[in-house]
Every structure is written in C-alpha cells, then in structure tokens.
Amino acid sequence: MTGAQLKTTLLTTAIDLGDPGVDEIFGWGLVHADNAIRGPGQFLKDTTFKADLKLRPTGSANHYYFLNNISGEGNLEVLGNQGDYLYLVGEQSYTGTTTVTSGNLVLTNSYDIYTPAVIEQDYFTRAKVKTSSLNVALAGTASLYGVELTKANISGKLQVSNSKVNNLTLQNSSWLIVNLNAVNSWDGAKLTHGLETQTVALDGVLTVAPVVNQALTTASGELEVITWKTKSGEFAYVEYKDNAYLTLSASEQSYTSTGFKVKYQVKNSVAVATSLTSASEYSLQDQETLLTGATLLDASLTDVALTASDLTTEEQATLASIQNLSTEQARDLLISQSGVSYSNLLQATSQANLKTTLDFTKTAAGRYLTLDNSVHAYVDAHYQDQDWSLSSSFLKGTFNNQGMTAGAYKQVNGYNFGVAASYATGNWHEGIKGANYHLTKAKVKTSGLTLTFGKASNQYWLASSIFASYNRFDVERSSLEAYDQQTKFNATSLGLDLQAGYLALQTNNFTLEVRGGLIYQYYRQGAFKENATNTTAESLAFEARSRGTSNLYANLGLKANYNFTTFALPSALELEVNAQQKLSNNNFKVKFAQGGNGASGFGHNFLADLNLGYSLSLNESFTIKLVGSYVKASNWESKEAKLSFDLKF
Structure with missing residues (x-):
C-alpha cells in the first residue's frame, strides 16, 4: 500500500468513539490494529482505492486478502501482473465501481477460497457484493466463488463458480469460464449450474x-x-473440459430460453478403471489392481458420506482433489488405493527371509558323513536386490537389503546340528514405469533365528530346521500427494524347513548331488493404520486388520562341486540350480478394516534359482567363500552377492 492507503486503512477500521462517525473531539476514533491488518474498512466517497499489486518488495507474496466487510461510496481499481491476486472475502457493502485493469481479483464468500466439492443447501446464501459494477479490462481477470453481483461488464477473463450476476455483459474479447459443482439434497448430490443471471x-x-x-x-x-x-447474442466459441470422472460435451440444443445446456457423463471409480483397462493393453494383473483400487476408493468415498448433511471442509477438499485428477493421476491413485504395494512388500520380505533360512540349512545340515567333528563358527554378509516388473504392466518395484548371518554348526556321530541368528535392513520402493517418483517406499528391518538338525550318511543327508523372523516396516505411501500416508507395523513368520540331499556322482575332484525339500511358513502381518500428513488425505488412509497366512513351497535342484587348488591352497567351485514351486495361493493380500481385500502383488509361484560359488581354504581351519545367485520368476527377479567366513575349532 501507499502511505495514503495505509492512512485510509487505519482510519476506516478505527473504533468509533464519541458521537457516531467522525467528530471534533475523537476524530475517527481509536486505532484497532486487528481490524486494520484485515484491510480497509471503507472506500471513501469520490475516491478510488488503487490496489497496485506490483508495488511490493522483491520476493514478497503476491496474494493479498481484504477480509473486512468494506463499506462506503468509493471505488476500487486492481492493477497487477498475471500472477498477482487480491482477495475480497465475504460480504462487501461499498457501492462504488470495481475495475480490474490488470492482475487478478477474487471475490469469495469463504476464506477457504475454493468452492466446496459438494455444496450444502445453505451454501447458496451467497455473499453479496454491492459494488455498482464490476468492470474487467482486457488484461484483467475476475473470479467469483459463491457471490452475488448486481452488474458486470467483461472484456477480459471471468471465472465463475456457484455465483450470480444479475446483469452480465460479455464483450467479444471476453473469456468466461464456468465451473460445475454438485449440490446436496435429500436424495443425494447432483450437478448444478455454475452461473445464474437475470439479463445477459x-x-x-x-x-x-x-x-x-x-x-x-x-x-x-x-x-x-x-x-x-433474458439473453442476447451467442458465444463465438465454446470448449468443454473433462477430467477422469466427468465428461462434458455439446448438447443438441445448447441455447434454450432459460440457459446454456451441456451434456454430461459421470463415472465412479470402477467405471474409470474399466475405461482405463479397455483403452490400453494392460495385463490381467493390472486390470485386477485397477478394479480393486477403484472398488476400495468408491467405498471410501461412500464412507465420507457424500450425501450426508455434515460433510466437512476436509472431506470436500478430498473429493475435489480426486475428481479433478487427470487420467494418469487417476490411474496412479487407483493403483495406490488397491493395496497392492503392501502385498508386494510382504512378499518381498517373506522371500528374503526364506532364502536366508534355506541357505543356512544347506550349509549347516547339508553335510554328508565326515570325520570332521569340529565346531564351525559361521558368519556371512550379503547384499540382495529384488526387482519386479512385467513387460505389459506399468507397475515396477525394487527391494534392496543388506545383512549378515552369524551362527555355528557341528556334526556328532552322524548327526548335524546348527544355530544361527540373522539381521538385515532394507529399502523398498514401488512406482510407475517412467515416473520420477514412487507410489510407496519403506524402510525394513529384519531379525531372525534358525535352529537346524539333521542326519548324515555317506550317500545322503536329511535336514530339518525351525525358523522364526521378525520384520519391522516404516512405510510412506502416496495417495493425493507424494508420501501423504505414513504407518509403522510389524510382521512375524514361523516355519519348518525339511531338506534332503543324495550323492548321485562322486570322483576324486567332482561331486554331483540331487537336492530337494519342503518349506512351510506361517506369516502374520500385524494390524496397522495409516496417518495422513494433511487433512485432505485423511479419508484415503488405510486401516488394515492383522491376518495370518500359511504358505507351502517345494524345491528341487542339482548341485555340482569341483575341487582344485589356487596357489597351492584348496579351492572349490560350486554350481547349484534349483526350482521352487509354491503349493499355496497368493495369500499376502491386505485385509482392510472397512471391508474388502487389497490386490494381489507380483507372482513368484514358480522360480528358478542359479548359484555360483567359489571357496578358498586359507588353512585347515579357515575358509572364505563368495557366492553369487540369480533367482527368476515370471515378473520378479533377485540378485544376491554373499561373502562368508567359516572357522572351525
């Protein structure tokens, strides 16, 4: 503001003292700072309050608010750049003219600015702005949100939402943007007109x-x-904007005696998902994911109570955000709301737990009868990278984890014994191919314990292991904004591993054995509830029940071992090929407290496992081993490098 405008603001917002109005003793009255900071209280007669929005310190805000009910017979003129905004909020009683020469003027009945997603019946009590005329020049823009004006003459841009202009004149250079809303009534929410006029x-x-x-x-x-x-003239050009949920088009008879008519087609989330899958070549899993997310999203919107009379501002903002999504944004939201990310997270960590157990079982109990009765202290460190992606799918993910296993094993009188503890940390991400952001990410911590016991002979070995693991998840999920949902929860698994090996071929330097077995795992995911980082996303937060699932796996493979020397040190090369078949269905779907299950994740019902290892014995007691493994399923793969140390004493 200029100095004169600051003076006007202080005077017109002062507390009146003495006789009503300006008197000789108290003048304008007592300065009221709280009122003054809300903007002027009057536009004085025969003056024009020039709100020059370009007069501001470099870097300061370009959105300004007049929150008082401004009275008086003076005028208002707004000047500014394209990104400068002046907001007049609520009833305005001044009767002079309002001119938008340049910049933006927003007249709104609510400090929330935007029109609610669903308008309550009492929202039609529009804020009355008593200016004698709103004039918008070619370089100016005016926006009306829930207000009523007497007269407007538009040469520039006018944006209208749930407002009324009794006498509206649109020049040939004008651009009128009418926003559609829905209004609540006793039988549900229905679309309503955006602009009401008497004469236009x-x-x-x-x-x-x-x-x-x-x-x-x-x-x-x-x-x-x-x-x-009453209407005269016609628009020179009409365009219709769509979003994922609403399509607009021209009516066969656009101009009627009472208004301008359009055709509309409203979709729910399931219909949006159906159109998405039919428009492009999506995999069956993609279709399931989208439709599951759509069903759950529609259910959550129903829970928001669209037809209720107590719809909150936050819920309105949620609906507004959802219903204005582009096709790609709607797709991403449906995927996120399907719960598929949690299913994939649980599967990835479950598979990592199984591999840790199986590897130690084969190390500690996969031994034939030997004269070696020493205690072996065992330590390994590993890095694993899991990736899932399908050529016909838009979903991709990765789980990188690193950890170590420490334990001991021994053979006594033809029996193998072993115990090991493991710990790992990992980072998990899932998103859309080609996007530079993730739908979900998580930090994972895992601790486990394995006890193994087995029988050894010259020709075969039998092994059984009992294992347990504990996972801690710290998850961030994107719904309407990046990572606007957060939660922490636990999962535990218990299982029994039965393995056997048979020595099929043996020479001085070479052995070939057949290996196979069964693994039973009980996996229990703890209950969790997401916390939204903002009020708009609260309605989309998940609440999941705890649930347990049982999984059974069968594996069969071959292992070849070739012994040689490296610089006179005993060495060996190992090549192992395994196939694993899951004998139970995918049971990692999240079960939601509000009803329904999430979508299933990537599949690893059948996978092939290739391991290549090299070991070097530095002396009779100490051996170093390096193993690389590659595991492949139809839409999932895992790569791992492991370095182990074996010391016997």
Whole structure:
C-alpha cells in the first residue's frame, strides 16, 4: 500500500468513539490494529482505492486478502501482473465501481477460497457484493466463488463458480469460464449450474470445466450450466473440459430460453478403471489392481458420506482433489488405493527371509558323513536386490537389503546340528514405469533365528530346521500427494524347513548331488493404520486388520562341486540350480478394516534359482567363500552377492 492507503486503512477500521462517525473531539476514533491488518474498512466517497499489486518488495507474496466487510461510496481499481491476486472475502457493502485493469481479483464468500466439492443447501446464501459494477479490462481477470453481483461488464477473463450476476455483459474479447459443482439434497448430490443471471449479453469464448461432481454413481444427462431470464447474442466459441470422472460435451440444443445446456457423463471409480483397462493393453494383473483400487476408493468415498448433511471442509477438499485428477493421476491413485504395494512388500520380505533360512540349512545340515567333528563358527554378509516388473504392466518395484548371518554348526556321530541368528535392513520402493517418483517406499528391518538338525550318511543327508523372523516396516505411501500416508507395523513368520540331499556322482575332484525339500511358513502381518500428513488425505488412509497366512513351497535342484587348488591352497567351485514351486495361493493380500481385500502383488509361484560359488581354504581351519545367485520368476527377479567366513575349532 501507499502511505495514503495505509492512512485510509487505519482510519476506516478505527473504533468509533464519541458521537457516531467522525467528530471534533475523537476524530475517527481509536486505532484497532486487528481490524486494520484485515484491510480497509471503507472506500471513501469520490475516491478510488488503487490496489497496485506490483508495488511490493522483491520476493514478497503476491496474494493479498481484504477480509473486512468494506463499506462506503468509493471505488476500487486492481492493477497487477498475471500472477498477482487480491482477495475480497465475504460480504462487501461499498457501492462504488470495481475495475480490474490488470492482475487478478477474487471475490469469495469463504476464506477457504475454493468452492466446496459438494455444496450444502445453505451454501447458496451467497455473499453479496454491492459494488455498482464490476468492470474487467482486457488484461484483467475476475473470479467469483459463491457471490452475488448486481452488474458486470467483461472484456477480459471471468471465472465463475456457484455465483450470480444479475446483469452480465460479455464483450467479444471476453473469456468466461464456468465451473460445475454438485449440490446436496435429500436424495443425494447432483450437478448444478455454475452461473445464474437475470439479463445477459453473450459474446467471446465460453469454457465449461468440471470442478467437482458426485463421482459415486454412473450417471448421464443434460444440465444448464448458465441460467438466464433474458439473453442476447451467442458465444463465438465454446470448449468443454473433462477430467477422469466427468465428461462434458455439446448438447443438441445448447441455447434454450432459460440457459446454456451441456451434456454430461459421470463415472465412479470402477467405471474409470474399466475405461482405463479397455483403452490400453494392460495385463490381467493390472486390470485386477485397477478394479480393486477403484472398488476400495468408491467405498471410501461412500464412507465420507457424500450425501450426508455434515460433510466437512476436509472431506470436500478430498473429493475435489480426486475428481479433478487427470487420467494418469487417476490411474496412479487407483493403483495406490488397491493395496497392492503392501502385498508386494510382504512378499518381498517373506522371500528374503526364506532364502536366508534355506541357505543356512544347506550349509549347516547339508553335510554328508565326515570325520570332521569340529565346531564351525559361521558368519556371512550379503547384499540382495529384488526387482519386479512385467513387460505389459506399468507397475515396477525394487527391494534392496543388506545383512549378515552369524551362527555355528557341528556334526556328532552322524548327526548335524546348527544355530544361527540373522539381521538385515532394507529399502523398498514401488512406482510407475517412467515416473520420477514412487507410489510407496519403506524402510525394513529384519531379525531372525534358525535352529537346524539333521542326519548324515555317506550317500545322503536329511535336514530339518525351525525358523522364526521378525520384520519391522516404516512405510510412506502416496495417495493425493507424494508420501501423504505414513504407518509403522510389524510382521512375524514361523516355519519348518525339511531338506534332503543324495550323492548321485562322486570322483576324486567332482561331486554331483540331487537336492530337494519342503518349506512351510506361517506369516502374520500385524494390524496397522495409516496417518495422513494433511487433512485432505485423511479419508484415503488405510486401516488394515492383522491376518495370518500359511504358505507351502517345494524345491528341487542339482548341485555340482569341483575341487582344485589356487596357489597351492584348496579351492572349490560350486554350481547349484534349483526350482521352487509354491503349493499355496497368493495369500499376502491386505485385509482392510472397512471391508474388502487389497490386490494381489507380483507372482513368484514358480522360480528358478542359479548359484555360483567359489571357496578358498586359507588353512585347515579357515575358509572364505563368495557366492553369487540369480533367482527368476515370471515378473520378479533377485540378485544376491554373499561373502562368508567359516572357522572351525
């Protein structure tokens, strides 16, 4: 503001003392700082309050708010750049003219600025702005949100949402943008017009844009987006904007005696998902994921109570955000709301737990009868990289974890014994191919214990292991914004591993054995509830029940071992090929407290495992071994490097 404008603001917001109005003793009254900071209280007669939004310190805000009910007979003129905004909030009683020469003027009945996603009946009590005329020049823009004006003459841009202008004149250079809303009534939320007029002169460009819609049921029809009693002229050009949930198009008879009519087609989330899968070549898993997410999203929107009379501002903002998503954004939201990320996370950590157990079981109990009765102290360090992706799918993910296993094993009188503890940490990410962000990410900590016992002979070995693991997850998921959902939860697994080996071929330097077995795992995911980082995302937060699932796996493979020397030190090369078949269904779907299950994740019902190892004995007691492994399923793969140390004493 200029110095004169600051003075006007202080005077017109002062507390009146003495006789009403300005008197000789108290003048304008007592300065009221709280009122003054809300902007002027009057526009004085025969003056024009020039709000020059370009007069600001470098780097300061370009959004300014006048929150008082401004009275008086003076005028207002707004000047600014394209990104400068002045907001007049609530009732305005001044009767002078309002001119937007350049910049933006926003007239709104609510400090929330935007029109709610679903308008309650009492929202139609619009804020009355008593300016004698709103004039918008070619370089200016005015936006009306839930207000009523007497007169407007538009040469520039006018954006309208749930507002009324009794006498509206649109020049041939004007651009009118009418936003559609939904209004609550006793029988549900329905679309309603965005602009109401009495007398209107049409010209220029009209854009009809969906701000929000009910988005719970599929519906179609025609709607007058502008209403009038008297009309002259027609628009030079009309365009229709769509979003994922609402399609607008021209009516066969756009101009009627009472308004401008358009056709609309409303979709719910399931319909959006169906159109997505039919428009592109998605895999069956993609289709399941999208439809599951859509069903759960529609259910959550129903829980928000779209037809209830107590819809909160936060819930309205949620619906507005969802219903204005682009096709790609809607797809990403449906994927995220399907719960598939949690299924994939549980599967990835479960598979990592199984491999740790199986590797130690084969090391400690996969031994034939030997004269070696020493205690072997065993330590390994590993790095594992799991990736899942399908050529026909848009979903991809990765789980990188590193950890170590420490234990001991021994053979006594033809029996193998072993015990080991393990610990690992990992980072998990899942997202959309080609996108530079993730739908979900998590930090994972795992601790485990394995006890193994087995029988050894010259020709075969038998092994059994009892194992347990504990996983701790710290998850961040994206719904409407990046990582706006957060939760922490636990999972535990218990299992029994039965393995056997048979020596099929043996020479001086070479052995070949057949290996196979069964693994039973009981995996229990703890209950969790997501916490939204903002109020808009609260309605989309997951609450999952705890659930247990049993999985059974069968594995069969061959292991070849070739002994030689490296610099006179005993060495060996190992090549092992295994196949693993899951004998139970994918049971890692999340079970939601509000009902329904999440989508299934990537599949590893059948996988092939290739291991290549090199060991070097530095002396009779100490051996170093390096193993690389590659595991492949239809849409999942794992690569691992492991360095182990074996010391016997």
